[in-house]
Amino acid sequence: MESNATILDVARRAGVSRTTVSRVLNEPDRVSKDTLQRVQEAATALNYSPNSFARGLRSGRTDVIALLVGDISQPFHGSLAQAVVEAAEERGFGVMLYDLGHSTARLEDVLRKLPRQGVDGMIIATADDISTSSISDAVNECLDQGLAIVTGVEQFEVDGITSVLTDYREGTQLAMEALATEGLQRPALLLGDRNGPIGKRLVAGAPHATVYDVGYTFDDVESVVQALTHDHDALIVATLPMALGAMSALTRAGRSLPIIVCEEVPFAAQVTPAFSTSAVPPQETGREMVRLVDAIIGSIPIEPRALHATLTRRESF
Amino acid sequence: MESNATILDVARRAGVSRTTVSRVLNEPDRVSKDTLQRVQEAATALNYSPNSFARGLRSGRTDVIALLVGDISQPFHGSLAQAVVEAAEERGFGVMLYDLGHSTARLEDVLRKLPRQGVDGMIIATADDISTSSISDAVNECLDQGLAIVTGVEQFEVDGITSVLTDYREGTQLAMEALATEGLQRPALLLGDRNGPIGKRLVAGAPHATVYDVGYTFDDVESVVQALTHDHDALIVATLPMALGAMSALTRAGRSLPIIVCEEVPFAAQVTPAFSTSAVPPQETGREMVRLVDAIIGSIPIEPRALHATLTRRESF
DNA sequence: TTGTAAGCGTTATCAA
DNA sequence: TTGATAACGCTTACAA
Numbered sequence: 174m175e176s177n178a179t180i181l182d183v184a185r186r187a188g189v190s191r192t193t194v195s196r197v198l199n200e201p202d203r204v205s206k207d208t209l210q211r212v213q214e215a216a217t218a219l220n221y222s223p224n225s226f227a228r229g230l231r232s233g234r235t236d237v238i239a240l241l242v243g244d245i246s247q248p249f250h251g252s253l254a255q256a257v258v259e260a261a262e263e264r265g266f267g268v269m270l271y272d273l274g275h276s277t278a279r280l281e282d283v284l285r286k287l288p289r290q291g292v293d294g295m296i297i298a299t300a301d302d303i304s305t306s307s308i309s310d311a312v313n314e315c316l317d318q319g320l321a322i323v324t325g326v327e328q329f330e331v332d333g334i335t336s337v338l339t340d341y342r343e344g345t346q347l348a349m350e351a352l353a354t355e356g357l358q359r360p361a362l363l364l365g366d367r368n369g370p371i372g373k374r375l376v377a378g379a380p381h382a383t384v385y386d387v388g389y390t391f392d393d394v395e396s397v398v399q400a401l402t403h404d405h406d407a408l409i410v411a412t413l414p415m416a417l418g419a420m421s422a423l424t425r426a427g428r429s430l431p432i433i434v435c436e437e438v439p440f441a442a443q444v445t446p447a448f449s450t451s452a453v454p455p456q457e458t459g460r461e462m463v464r465l466v467d468a469i470i471g472s473i474p475i476e477p478r479a480l481h482a483t484l485t486r487r488e489s490f
Numbered sequence: 491m492e493s494n495a496t497i498l499d500v501a502r503r504a505g506v507s508r509t510t511v512s513r514v515l516n517e518p519d520r521v522s523k524d525t526l527q528r529v530q531e532a533a534t535a536l537n538y539s540p541n542s543f544a545r546g547l548r549s550g551r552t553d554v555i556a557l558l559v560g561d562i563s564q565p566f567h568g569s570l571a572q573a574v575v576e577a578a579e580e581r582g583f584g585v586m587l588y589d590l591g592h593s594t595a596r597l598e599d600v601l602r603k604l605p606r607q608g609v610d611g612m613i614i615a616t617a618d619d620i621s622t623s624s625i626s627d628a629v630n631e632c633l634d635q636g637l638a639i640v641t642g643v644e645q646f647e648v649d650g651i652t653s654v655l656t657d658y659r660e661g662t663q664l665a666m667e668a669l670a671t672e673g674l675q676r677p678a679l680l681l682g683d684r685n686g687p688i689g690k691r692l693v694a695g696a697p698h699a700t701v702y703d704v705g706y707t708f709d710d711v712e713s714v715v716q717a718l719t720h721d722h723d724a725l726i727v728a729t730l731p732m733a734l735g736a737m738s739a740l741t742r743a744g745r746s747l748p749i750i751v752c753e754e755v756p757f758a759a760q761v762t763p764a765f766s767t768s769a770v771p772p773q774e775t776g777r778e779m780v781r782l783v784d785a786i787i788g789s790i791p792i793e794p795r796a797l798h799a800t801l802t803r804r805e806s807f
Numbered sequence: 808t809t810g811t812a813a814g815c816g817t818t819a820t821c822a823a
Numbered sequence: 824t825t826g827a828t829a830a831c832g833c834t835t836a837c838a839a
Binding site: 808809810811812813814815816817818819820821822823 | 824825826827828829830831832833834835836837838839
Binding site: 179180181191192195196199223224225226227228229230231232 | 815816817818819
């Protein structure tokens, strides 16, 4: 049970050449049934596993993709990562994880370093606005190096980047309609950043809502909501941490308001009261991201699939 | 801005040999100031980055570690992953993410595949009981292949595996003491599995508590707590999802009980009411894990550092 | 201080 | 259907 049998060891044991062993692994059809079996036996007997570096060195492929997330400690990104990892494995990819900590400087660092990191492609899953010129430069460099790039939402004016097609407007639209059905006509829309790539779209879906830029974190939201006037009869909130902040502030003030969250994660259903949501489940987004990178890496023409939001009513509304 | 300048290109441009270029990168001291600069200029001019496969092929090192988590969609594992990724990067490692979905079969798959995946080491971060013989076998095989292995809690009787040294008993101990201070003497201890590697230790720290095995998920807990007798005056709960389940069941039954959670994640502070916790922050655990794998990979003798739980009082108690 | 040359384990190109 | 042989880009003895 030592280790590290090479292709040559297998070849010798099976009485064939390295080429043949390689074929058994990569193009089994071009090999006679007889040798095929002999080689496979030898391989398992020696517990042979191809060296991924030698393979990568020759073939230029690594079968690894990078996943860049804004903040992996957030349940949304956790669920997304889970879906990405699962879908990636189904397609034979490993996933390298990078956490950006919501910092564009950090993103730039990672982008600059990624080409030498040995990945075939990357998924940029952040809702932060990253459309600066220095990031565009870094992205272009990755593109030049042949990396496949997929973003979770249209971020750049850069050619060659594919984005998941999520109609975020739908999220707020569905929420507004549901609220209206119950006579709630004066909702406040709480956003991290109304000019961000997602924020813009959420606003577009709820033209009649009053928009508040409150920042992305729990703490950010608390103070704003405390100051919220009594003009509103409901809250539409971009993320779960923000919704928790709102809930906390409301409770502290002895108030209560119907809430819909534009992010669907397991936790939304588990808090008390459980949050109603209107969003695309991260599982779907993750799978679609992997489908897209895989296609780009394999140079298979493909068109992004449109992802649709669903309204899930629970206790908060 | 094409791409893929090789070491030879740099060498030519700088008028030196490949060896010298390699030295500039790996042992800059053994190179004259003059050539050093010339080479560096050439390198940046050509936008050179060493091919990690060629490097790995020669050196046998990949500078990548694998992180195996029980369920990355859980905030605890998200926070842990965040810390691991950050600490790993500081030490020059990339992190490949594997999600086990709490399945031992899946763990075994991953373990069997990991040696050929090109990683220097791995961190097994699951609280599930994984001490089966087939998993031991797989682990031993990884060890044979020279992989460094670190677990989050003592799991195996296998030599060569290092574990983070967390005194989980402390978690429940601190909780019991705090409760007692307020006259709460009959707490129930809600565990995922009292025979699991962590469950055992949590029980040890609270010998006077009544232990309930309720499963790890939100839904599991809900039903049990609904049936909970009125003999208890407080709840100590292993994880946050479980605590949410308990809270939900209690609320639904119109009851209320002081709760302490043995898991410290950002979310614990954000729900309403905010949970008091008694645990080691995942950030610390993550950093320690990386410190340990790094040491093993570098063959640096090291002893695990003891990690201590902290009691953080918030609103739930 | 620098260079020469021999690999590392695989796959791709030819020929047989 | 198979096999020699030449890369892939880098590091590392060993020489100079």
